Amino acid sequence: MRFFTIDYRKDRGGRRGTLVNRGLFLHQTPRLTPWCRLFGHRPVVDGYDSTYGAKSARWVACRRCGVRPNPQGRLDGDLVLGQAYTGPYGPPRPAKNEKSLAPMPKSDGAHSLPGPWPAHPTGEVGGQVVVGHQINAFAAEVTVGCAGSENTLSAHVGIHPLFGLYLHTAGHGQWLQRRLNAIGYEDRVIGVSIGGGHLRWQVWTTANAWSSSTPRWRDGSLNLSILDRALGPKRYSYEDVQTVTGLLRLPHGDEHLLTLTLKRQTHGRTRGRKTSSWIVGWSCRDGIPYRAGDRVVMSSAVDVRDEAVEDRGWPAEALAAIAYRITKDRTRYGFGPIPDMLVPGA
Ligand SMILES: [Zn+2]
Structure with a gap:
């Protein structure tokens, strides 16, 4: 496990009135996968189909926790996503600077076998603490990344002008991602914020995109000056x-x-x-x-x-x-x- 921090105030010049703006990173933290530790992983065929052309990829992942064997393998692109994978498995990936004694996984051209499951899967946790400057009056947001996201889960909460706290994980919480956002290429957001006289909410909307077909209860905002509308300005x-x-x-x-x-x-x-x-x-x-x-x-x-x-x-x-x-x-x-x-x- 490795821990380090960055002072963003020095790196990015910093805004006036920002007392603290620090990034915190925890690398190679052990992932908690209690169910898989007790009952073993549930291997399935995972991967993607490109929306452009015929390109597709297949590998093996645990349906429950999202951990992949090492190497993850390269399977036949025609296999159905999500179908159970019953084997076979190949040898582990040779360590760096070490010549493999065992033969590499049998490879028929483009395909190769997945290796063993990692004994101690790890993930990453990062965060950022800002004290003294925030844009919104109040904001709270949780994002569940898609399978291809750098961040599995991320969240932030902030109250103007006191503080902001941002967190993200890589690997950790993948069971939630697999359950909620396993298919597709869009991160999903649940959030609420108050700022500029408006209340805004997002209920499982795609991050960084707005669509007119999304119903207002899922992605909308409200002018908070209800009194303005009820009683006149x-x-x-x-x-x-x-x-x-x-x-x-x-x-x-x-x-x-x-x-x-x-x-x-x-x-x-x-x-x-x-x-x-x-x-x-x-x-x-x-x-x-x-x-x-x-x-x-x-x-x-x-x-x-x-x-x-x-x-x-x-x-x-x-x-x-x-x-x-x-x-x-x-x-x-x-x-x-x-x-x-x-x-x-x-
Ligand atoms: Zn698992």
Whole structure:
């Protein structure tokens, strides 16, 4: 058994905010095949038929656990896939750099016999741990590879922005693959994810492929903002209540005549609960300069409190708020100090 890890943050530059991105690999781990250990393997003819042309291949594998003899043998391409294989078996594959003393499996041209079953079948397990950065809000997925897949089983789970965990096996779990996805060339996916305001699900769909003939219950998504659809989207609406003229006096000494309109602002869904507040929209015919040069602001809006409206003092509160905001802009954009203030003691 061999174990090693890779720090992907170093290898691939890494994304900002990723605290951990590490790959973990366990090679040559013993495969657990309890049934086959107790009762022996169940040899069948395994292989594939190419969808293009007449090419096909046949070898021997255990129907239950997927382990193959070593060598796996090369059988007659006309044998039926899945039929029981009762023998014969040839000698083991000679070790590297060792000349075979026994004659090689009898070979009639293209065909050769399978060797003995491996005494200690091994597989591989790999994983990846990401901490600190994930794309989806939540995702969980299990993939069952096809017979030709590099990965027999793979799975991942992640919660944004905390962590992601990925696992895959080679060899391990082949009994599940043989039971669920023995035929065909497509990996199969079961997964659910939440991200971008959508819930997505896949129930035994082919990986990396989408087909319009797949029913929605097997491969679909749902806009999570059910409230948007049921009650309408969140919006602001305004109702003009009263309009007055007010004189704005700014600390810099200039004065401006403004039109002030008290508006009832309502926020909420078309058919849902709404919240209301007061705002005052203002406009100034010649504009108010707020930065060096001739940049002016012509109109905007400020909040006023309920009490100011009840008290009918809302125009005064609005003018003070406008003065505060424009003065803040003037100091931010280098409008310059008030001339009087430059004279000490003035
Ligand atoms: Zn077996």
